[in-house]
Amino acid sequence: MAEKKTVVMGVIGSDVHAVGNRILEEAFTKAGFDVVNIGVLAPQEEFINAAIETDADAILVSSLYGHGELDCKGFREKCIESGLEDITLYVGGNLVVGKQEWEPTEDKFLEMGFDRVYPPGTLPEEPIADLKQDLGVTN
Amino acid sequence: MAEKKTVVMGVIGSDVHAVGNRILEEAFTKAGFDVVNIGVLAPQEEFINAAIETDADAILVSSLYGHGELDCKGFREKCIESGLEDITLYVGGNLVVGKQEWEPTEDKFLEMGFDRVYPPGTLPEEPIADLKQDLGVTN
Amino acid sequence: MKLENKKWDLEKFKQVRAEILGQWPTGEAVDFDEAIAYHKNLPTEKVMADKLAKAKEEGISLIQPRAGVALIDQHIELLQFLREEGKADVLPTTIDSYTRQNNYQEAADGIKESRNEGRSLLNGFPAVNHGVEGCRKLVEALDAPLQVRHGTPDARLLAEITLAGGFTDYEGGGISYNIPYAKEVSIEQTLYDWQYVDRLIGLYEEHGVKINREPFGPLTGTLVPPSVSHSVAIIEALLAVEQGVKNLTLGYGQCGNLIQDVAAIKTLEELAEEYLADYDDVMLTTVFHQWMGGFPQDEAQAFGVISWGAATAALAKATKVIVKTPHEALGIPTKEANAQGLRATKQLINMLKDQEFASNDKLEKEKEMIKKETRQILDRVFELGNGDLVQGTVKAFTAGVIDIPFAPSRYNAGNILPARDNEGAVRYLNPGNLPFSDEVLKFNQTKLEERGKEELREPNFQMVIDDIYAIGKGKLVGRPRE
Amino acid sequence: MKLENKKWDLEKFKQVRAEILGQWPTGEAVDFDEAIAYHKNLPTEKVMADKLAKAKEEGISLIQPRAGVALIDQHIELLQFLREEGKADVLPTTIDSYTRQNNYQEAADGIKESRNEGRSLLNGFPAVNHGVEGCRKLVEALDAPLQVRHGTPDARLLAEITLAGGFTDYEGGGISYNIPYAKEVSIEQTLYDWQYVDRLIGLYEEHGVKINREPFGPLTGTLVPPSVSHSVAIIEALLAVEQGVKNLTLGYGQCGNLIQDVAAIKTLEELAEEYLADYDDVMLTTVFHQWMGGFPQDEAQAFGVISWGAATAALAKATKVIVKTPHEALGIPTKEANAQGLRATKQLINMLKDQEFASNDKLEKEKEMIKKETRQILDRVFELGNGDLVQGTVKAFTAGVIDIPFAPSRYNAGNILPARDNEGAVRYLNPGNLPFSDEVLKFNQTKLEERGKEELREPNFQMVIDDIYAIGKGKLVGRPRE
Numbered sequence A, B: 001m002a003e004k005k006t007v008v009m010g011v012i013g014s015d016v017h018a019v020g021n022r023i024l025e026e027a028f029t030k031a032g033f034d035v036v037n038i039g040v041l042a043p044q045e046e047f048i049n050a051a052i053e054t055d056a057d058a059i060l061v062s063s064l065y066g067h068g069e070l071d072c073k074g075f076r077e078k079c080i081e082s083g084l085e086d087i088t089l090y091v092g093g094n095l096v097v098g099k100q101e102w103e104p105t106e107d108k109f110l111e112m113g114f115d116r117v118y119p120p121g122t123l124p125e126e127p128i129a130d131l132k133q134d135l136g137v138t139n
Numbered sequence C, D: 001m002k003l004e005n006k007k008w009d010l011e012k013f014k015q016v017r018a019e020i021l022g023q024w025p026t027g028e029a030v031d032f033d034e035a036i037a038y039h040k041n042l043p044t045e046k047v048m049a050d051k052l053a054k055a056k057e058e059g060i061s062l063i064q065p066r067a068g069v070a071l072i073d074q075h076i077e078l079l080q081f082l083r084e085e086g087k088a089d090v091l092p093t094t095i096d097s098y099t100r101q102n103n104y105q106e107a108a109d110g111i112k113e114s115r116n117e118g119r120s121l122l123n124g125f126p127a128v129n130h131g132v133e134g135c136r137k138l139v140e141a142l143d144a145p146l147q148v149r150h151g152t153p154d155a156r157l158l159a160e161i162t163l164a165g166g167f168t169d170y171e172g173g174g175i176s177y178n179i180p181y182a183k184e185v186s187i188e189q190t191l192y193d194w195q196y197v198d199r200l201i202g203l204y205e206e207h208g209v210k211i212n213r214e215p216f217g218p219l220t221g222t223l224v225p226p227s228v229s230h231s232v233a234i235i236e237a238l239l240a241v242e243q244g245v246k247n248l249t250l251g252y253g254q255c256g257n258l259i260q261d262v263a264a265i266k267t268l269e270e271l272a273e274e275y276l277a278d279y280d281d282v283m284l285t286t287v288f289h290q291w292m293g294g295f296p297q298d299e300a301q302a303f304g305v306i307s308w309g310a311a312t313a314a315l316a317k318a319t320k321v322i323v324k325t326p327h328e329a330l331g332i333p334t335k336e337a338n339a340q341g342l343r344a345t346k347q348l349i350n351m352l353k354d355q356e357f358a359s360n361d362k363l364e365k366e367k368e369m370i371k372k373e374t375r376q377i378l379d380r381v382f383e384l385g386n387g388d389l390v391q392g393t394v395k396a397f398t399a400g401v402i403d404i405p406f407a408p409s410r411y412n413a414g415n416i417l418p419a420r421d422n423e424g425a426v427r428y429l430n431p432g433n434l435p436f437s438d439e440v441l442k443f444n445q446t447k448l449e450e451r452g453k454e455e456l457r458e459p460n461f462q463m464v465i466d467d468i469y470a471i472g473k474g475k476l477v478g479r480p481r482e
């Protein structure tokens, strides 16, 4: 990889699920990214500040506990306000309350401005491949 | 009970499920009926002959193995042909192939001329009470 | 016919064979030499004995559903589904009840009606009617070994057709497919008919083709004490190997008490090895049937029962598990329900495959008693036959020395009554004429008295009835209703 | 604040109390004396400690779901459903995540939005916002004891309101509801806040009202070795009884290896009795959590996992089982899915209630090692605190002498790494700074080397990752992918 890309990742809102986050950090680091992991219980601002500070290429938002819908509202807008017009935004986890059909959930988060939305149980390989593609990383 | 009522029971067709039959025999006997149990693998004729020979008041047909629909066709007609115009006919067990809704199954067997139709898992108490009522037995 | 436990000579076999193959038009298509060639071309992953040997070596438990529908294409679709969605390791073909009673005409009608209605009106696959060619369509479409599962007292034509058709495993036996499955068929008759089947399989083996044989372990599936089913399994095993069978899977139906069930699988293997010691080259494996009696209607509860069977099988290290479905209490399962039972089972088999039930005093005691009981029955059987096992078996049934609870057969004494003890293990409430020593009788009695004391009632037939309903009603021991 | 393990005097308690009750308008409605009277009028079947004591005596395992929705009526309906359709023995009220973080305003918004949308947008019941009166509506509508289940570092106001509201059981603790549930909250802070909660419950006890306390056993739910969770449970138990708590349920989250899990429940009870020996009148019970880590998405497989937890709990004779649902991997369950998990569990609890796991060498060895490990941790904690358990605990976390795997908290060292051994028992791959003897270290190392040899790889972090995914992918031990 010519130049390392930077991703900010964390678990949004009042969510404390730390295990998936730890594994994503490990996997993205191994895949050659510079990972800035802000951990659990992270408000939108913290993601954005970390992204600004580190000049990040992408933000990966996790939400497991069911309040993802409430917590992610306005994330894209806030990014734009903060000058992160072009940043790549991914979101994944157990995004809504309850076992629901996937398509409507995906659409909801795509509409909110996320570039890609991942269902429960996603393995790291998939978003890694996607992110390399989206950021034009070749290896 | 003034006078003992006689019931013929058995398991129809190529069906060998013997356990429920044994329990029904025990329960109806204890409840004061004269039980003529023709056991498993019983063709329609055997039920009818036993009923004629013992001047029975009712016939209880079991079918567990899924061919009940095929095996019970024409049972009522054959009873009438044989002179058993007024005999009470019950049928029960796992009457059709597969887990199906109960109402259509019940209707199907009622239409075939059975007086009462019992779903899987019926305990003996229920048909005993019903039969006492249908035969006008008081105790 | 003079019935003895002796390998049939080929002449006699061929004579009978001509007659058998004439029983239904599809018999004509059976060509033994061609069948041998066909089998020899089967890849190893379609050969049951190979797959079982591998599982035994690796100490894992294979999972197998029951399944069969009237029409070939639908049956293939069903089995493919169970393989893909249920991760079934080995496949069955359950035969319909008309075929089991040799009513091929009714089976033919059932096929026709099923075609007309577009759904299966038969409770299994009518293999005789579909013939050798029909069977091979299955074998060729599927990537796992196929076994015939039925319940047929006279299963000779069925064996000829399905084996020539490429099946590599055949369930049943002269006792286990008679007593629970027939009313008026004598033991002599079925022992004779199954000698034919075993001899046929022996012939395949002599020609270098492995056909696995599996006596039907659970019998009536309802509170069968391990020593009853072990006795039958070992007799059928001995009769089979005498005719040349080389690959045997002996079975046992879960009773529900973990220690008894583990002890049962262990002793089944140990006893069989002991009794078969004189025969070379026999490959012995075990199959554990998830609870074979009445199931709860509720699917979640049924999953509980299925999972407990899976866990027990894994801890006991049975070579194979026969899997029930969440529809069990209500009717033949949809393919989806069937796959669900398989997936729940596979989850537990995989989670427990590296765990074994560690021995302890209770397990050892249980094993000891099962062995004693089984040996006492088998000793008397040999005695009754003056050393001939076939004669001994016939006499044992007449004398009630072998006796299977809740069996429909007139040829079964029907004297014994089983009931659960206070921990749910199945014991002899009434030992009938089983030739048990005082020690054994006392052991069983004490165990049941323990329960009686707990329930403040004498052990009696009501207890047996309560036990029959118990698992269906969400428990193991049929405690008095509150 | 000077933090020590000493019963708060009433003066101090009352001072803090005034402040707590002022944190949100609903605090005003709390009237302690009236609450005592209210509790005294509760029928015994609504009192958790009574129900637990009875279960313990009878040797049966009670079943309990997790459940909570935003609105009172819907929450009542949900719990009634779980009681009727799931046969839940005791009931929960799971608190939403905003309330857990003391964000009562966000909870209020969630209630409003839930009312508007006619469905719960909160992942639990916001009990503080609903207040004493709201809680009592639940208590009065339901015929089983209610427990608060949450995950709240500062749970003082929640305790005041729910206990005055008639709840008779309260989950959590200064460690177990901090380290897995918070990032920036110090241990000092939560130990202090939970002393308040325990003192409050002590006060209820002093007034003759039994409130059961349940430290949260499973912690992060992910490969937590028994000696880690036992150490925490025993510390929280000791801290609680010091403040006057009398009824305690100690918990453990299933790891999946039968012997380890049975050993864990047995040692948890034995060790706790030993450590609590100086305190009179403490009623001790145990709770077993069905697998708390990642679940399979497929419902049939999930039923397998649920059933295995149920079976293990029954064989270990835990007093209570917390039940998972077939929706676990995907989202908060519907009430139907919740009831299904309960029914599968109940089936197995009932089928196994008369069976106990008979002891053997492996179990004894496992118990011995869990006890050694736990004692070594606790000894050092006491040492670090110069005899004071609170001080010892604080220092132990700083030093990594207590260390919880995969915890989000900054106050947790996060040095240890657990991994499964070749039979699926959870061992220490990296013991971090846990104060283990050479014997213990060697034991763990040997066990993991056994697995490494089997898998032809060095035990490392990849093994841990494989183990984290394993159950979700249908196995227990995370073998290398093929």
Ligand code: B12
Residues within 6 Å of the ligand: B014, B015, B016, B017, B018, B019, B020, B021, B023, B024, B060, B061, B062, B063, B064, B065, B066, B067, B090, B091, B092, B093, B094, B095, B096, B097, B098, B099, B118, B119, B120, B121, B122, B123, B124, B127, C066, C094, C096, C097, C100, C123, C124, C151, C180, C181, C219, C220, C221, C222, C292, C293, C294, C295, C296, C327, C328, C329, C330, C331, C332, C333, C406, C407, C408, C468
């Ligand atoms: C034990 C059992 C067997 C044993 C039977 C041993 C024996 N000879 O008795 C064995 C293993 C041999 C067996 C074989 C087969 N079985 Co079977 N068997 C069962 C099982 C598990 C329990 C039956 C039982 O004993 N229940 C306990 C007794 C007390 O209950 P019961 O039989 O239901 O009877 C009670 C009530 O139904 C009612 N009742 C019954 N009849 C009547 C009649 C009247 C008038 C009234 C009022 C009430 C009433 O009262 C009885 C007492 O309470 C059931 C499934 C289940 N229920 O869980 C399948 C089941 C009945 N079997 C079934 C099948 C298909 C077969 C086989 C074809 C093999 C196969 N494909 O798997 C063969 C058929 C053999 C044949 N020719 O009949 C299916 C039937 C499917 C369907 N209807 O769609 C079932 C439902 C399993 C399933 N879901 O696939 N089986």
Ligand code: B12
Residues within 6 Å of the ligand: A014, A015, A016, A017, A018, A019, A020, A021, A023, A024, A060, A061, A062, A063, A064, A065, A066, A067, A090, A091, A092, A093, A094, A095, A096, A097, A098, A099, A118, A119, A120, A121, A122, A123, A124, A127, D066, D094, D096, D097, D100, D123, D124, D151, D180, D181, D219, D220, D221, D222, D292, D293, D294, D295, D296, D327, D328, D329, D330, D331, D332, D333, D406, D407, D408, D468
């Ligand atoms: C372990 C666990 C806990 C532990 C967490 C310990 C800790 N601090 O980490 C404890 C017990 C503390 C806990 C608490 C709670 N939990 Co929890 N928990 C789980 C559980 C069982 C496993 C999670 C896990 O670790 N999985 C393993 C990791 C590796 O997988 P993962 O987290 O899914 O992450 C992977 C993927 O999702 C993906 N991914 C994740 N984020 C992202 C982001 C991007 C951009 C991409 C590409 C991919 C991606 O990659 C990860 C690695 O493969 C899940 C259910 C399940 N999955 O089986 C419930 C679950 C997540 N919890 C849930 C809930 C509700 C809670 C509680 C509110 C309590 C309750 N009501 O039961 C509290 C919430 C506390 C809080 N404030 O957050 C719900 C969420 C419901 C919903 N969304 O509808 C779940 C789904 C269970 C359920 N069905 O009810 N929980």
